Amino acid sequence: xxxxxxxxxxxxxxxxxxxxxxxxxxxxxxxxxxxxxxxxxxxxxxxxxxxxxxxxxxxxxxxxxxxxxxxxxxxxxxxxxxxxxxxxxxxxxxxxxxxxxxxxxxxxxxxxxxxxxxxxxxxxxxxxxxxxxxxxxxxxxxxxxxxxxxxxxxxxxxxxxxxxxxxxxxxxxxxxxxxxxxxxxxxxxxxxxxxxxxxxxxxxxxxxxxxxxxxxxxxxxxxxxxxxxxxxxxxxxxxxxxxxx
Amino acid sequence: xxxxxxxxxxxxxxxxxxxxxxxxxxxxxxxxxxxxxxxxxxxxxxxxxxxxxxxxxxxxxxxxxxxxxxxxxxxxxxxxxxxxxxxxxxxxxxxxxxxxxxxxxxxxxxxxxxxxxxxxxxxxxxxxxxxxxxxxxxxxxxxxxxxxxxxxxxxxxxxxxxxxxxxxxxxxxxxxxxxxxxxxxxxxxxxxxxxxxxxxxxxxxxxxxxxxxxxxxxxxxxxxxxxxxxxxxxxxxxxxxxxxxxxxxxxxxxxxxxxxxxxxxxxxxxxxxxxxxxxxxxxxxxxxxxxxxxxxxxxxxxxxxxxxxxxxxxxxxxxxxxxxxxxxxxxxxxxxxxxxxxxxxxxxxxxxxxxxxxxxx
Numbered sequence: 001x002x003x004x005x006x007x008x009x010x011x012x013x014x015x016x017x018x019x020x021x022x023x024x025x026x027x028x029x030x031x032x033x034x035x036x037x038x039x040x041x042x043x044x045x046x047x048x049x050x051x052x053x054x055x056x057x058x059x060x061x062x063x064x065x066x067x068x069x070x071x072x073x074x075x076x077x078x079x080x081x082x083x084x085x086x087x088x089x090x091x092x093x094x095x096x097x098x099x100x101x102x103x104x105x106x107x108x109x110x111x112x113x114x115x116x117x118x119x120x121x122x123x124x125x126x127x128x129x130x131x132x133x134x135x136x137x138x139x140x141x142x143x144x145x146x147x148x149x150x151x152x153x154x155x156x157x158x159x160x161x162x163x164x165x166x167x168x169x170x171x172x173x174x175x176x177x178x179x180x181x182x183x184x185x186x187x188x189x190x191x192x193x194x195x196x197x198x199x200x201x202x203x204x205x206x207x208x209x210x211x212x213x214x215x216x217x218x219x220x221x222x223x224x225x226x227x228x229x230x231x232x233x234x235x236x237x238x239x240x241x242x243x244x245x
Numbered sequence: 246x247x248x249x250x251x252x253x254x255x256x257x258x259x260x261x262x263x264x265x266x267x268x269x270x271x272x273x274x275x276x277x278x279x280x281x282x283x284x285x286x287x288x289x290x291x292x293x294x295x296x297x298x299x300x301x302x303x304x305x306x307x308x309x310x311x312x313x314x315x316x317x318x319x320x321x322x323x324x325x326x327x328x329x330x331x332x333x334x335x336x337x338x339x340x341x342x343x344x345x346x347x348x349x350x351x352x353x354x355x356x357x358x359x360x361x362x363x364x365x366x367x368x369x370x371x372x373x374x375x376x377x378x379x380x381x382x383x384x385x386x387x388x389x390x391x392x393x394x395x396x397x398x399x400x401x402x403x404x405x406x407x408x409x410x411x412x413x414x415x416x417x418x419x420x421x422x423x424x425x426x427x428x429x430x431x432x433x434x435x436x437x438x439x440x441x442x443x444x445x446x447x448x449x450x451x452x453x454x455x456x457x458x459x460x461x462x463x464x465x466x467x468x469x470x471x472x473x474x475x476x477x478x479x480x481x482x483x484x485x486x487x488x489x490x491x492x493x494x495x496x497x498x499x500x501x502x503x504x505x506x507x508x509x510x511x512x513x514x515x516x517x518x519x520x521x522x523x524x525x526x527x528x529x530x531x532x533x534x535x536x537x538x539x540x541x542x543x544x545x546x547x548x549x550x551x552x553x554x555x556x557x558x559x560x561x562x563x564x565x566x567x568x569x570x571x572x573x574x575x576x577x578x579x580x581x582x583x584x585x586x587x588x589x590x591x592x593x594x595x596x597x598x599x600x601x602x603x604x605x606x
Contacts, residue, residue: 080255092248
């Protein structure tokens with residue numbers, strides 16, 4: 001029983017990286033460690049030069065406020081706020097003023113211009129997730145973590161959301177790290193990191209659905225062989241993850 | 246952030262209203278008790294003060310004032326009018342109707358008039374009486390009519406060494422009065438007779454063993470332009486050592502304090518119940534907010550994820566509680582005031598009902 005293990009991985013700035021792996025491989029744990037949502041029992045996670053695992057609660061709050069954005073599987077919009085209010089929420093919480101130019105850029109890139117006054121209940125799943133992406137990007141964070149962002153969407157809406165994520169990286173210069181178990185979704189990324197049993201089991205640059213599937217298949221055969229011969233007993237949460245320039 | 250708080254409140258309006266009702270009931274209870282207590286005290290004060298009408302000062306002594314003391318007051322510089330407080334009881338009859346009625350002398354100065362004349366006038370000579378309107382109606386007598394007054398007279402020349410004899414006088418009703426400020430409301434109203442009659446009746450009733458006539462207090466009217474404090478000091482120098490000269494309001498307050506000592510205990514008992522109501526309200530509020538926070542775990546976690554710090558969230562909940570508390574408390578105070586008003590109206594309506602019952606034959 002180990003929630004992640006000997007991970008050692010870098011994520012490049014300005015790239016769209018997908019983390020893949022079978023259930024229980026530790027991909028969500030890895031992301032939570034990187035984002036400072038979970039604390040590591042040992043090892044380090046860096047965002048730029050900041051060791052996220054060494055920050056106290058106040059510093060973590062500031063980190064989440066200024067340097068990190070989140071997109072969740074279940075959207076997590078505030079139902080009583082309009083789309084615009086949801087998007088600007090992080091800035092409001094930080095007590096800052098909304099950069100209107102950046103807001104307009106986000107809204108037009110994500111195609112939300114007609115939806116700003118609508119509440120989440122009046123939006124489709126895909127639209128809600130686009131609002132969530134805009135919210136994650138409004139403070140222009142150094143990195144956006146997306147946890148199964150297409151998990152609750154049908155394939156068409158999912159494809160739409162993924163191409164918006166890719167556009168955010170290509171056109172707006174953002175950095176996105178996405179956890180997914182869907183090879184098609186992973187293929188939208190610039191790079192796919194495969195994780196199995198808390199270890200890096202593969203690294204695919206410029207992935208296609210086919211190359212990702214092939215990588216996963218290789219992983220599965222590896223698993224069978226592994227299970228027969230090794231029993232890993234390293235402490236939970238060990239390893240080093242980093243997002244570097 | 247305030248917008249977020251308000252939005253959260255709108256979503257939880259049902260629970261908040263439930264907690265708010267508990268607060269409203271608690272505060273309304275407290276407010277009504279305090280307001281009613283105040284109204285009672287004020288009413289008592291006013292009605293006591295009303296007996297002294299527009300007198301400038303009331304001179305009273307712990308035991309009594311003698312007629313000499315009263316006469317001495319008239320000599321004090323700046324004193325314009327003096328009238329000792331005096332009352333007696335009349336046994337009035339008209340036809341088959343009979344009424345025991347408290348009576349006061351006709352005031353020697355308009356400043357001492359506590360009653361308002363409705364019809365006719367106050368007595369200006371012996372053998373006249375002015376009755377409260379409702380008493381006149383009960384006796385079935387109108388202005389210009391007569392009533393019979395029975396009283397006892399001490400007959401020292403009686404064969405067995407002195408006895409009471411019943412004497413009947415015919416009194417002419419010269420007016421009817423109203424008591425708008427409730428000066429004599431607690432004594433069932435007051436008839437007004439000529440001072441000379443009242444003095445004569447009292448001395449006729451006195452036995453040789455009775456002590457000299459004394460007064461509990463005397464009303465004083467000051468000459469125009471006389472400083473109240475100057476006159477107070479002058480009276481203090483002239484009156485018996487333990488006598489006090491106070492304004493009617495001060496006098497009423499002191500009397501009321503003696504009267505309402507028990508009522509304060511009553512107020513405290515009610516406030517005890519109110520404290521229980523407030524305690525229950527506090528528990529309801531604490532419980533409501535525990536539930537609200539538990540319900541919002543997801544929302545709060547999300548807010549933390551998008552950069553809210555713990556203090557912001559705590560402040561939001563506290564703001565919510567403050568808004569709930571202030572709004573419900575104001576509502577409770579208004580409700581308490583309203584209830585008191587309604588209760589007073591009902592009480593007044595009951596008084597009217599009593600009066601009209603008495604009026605009907």
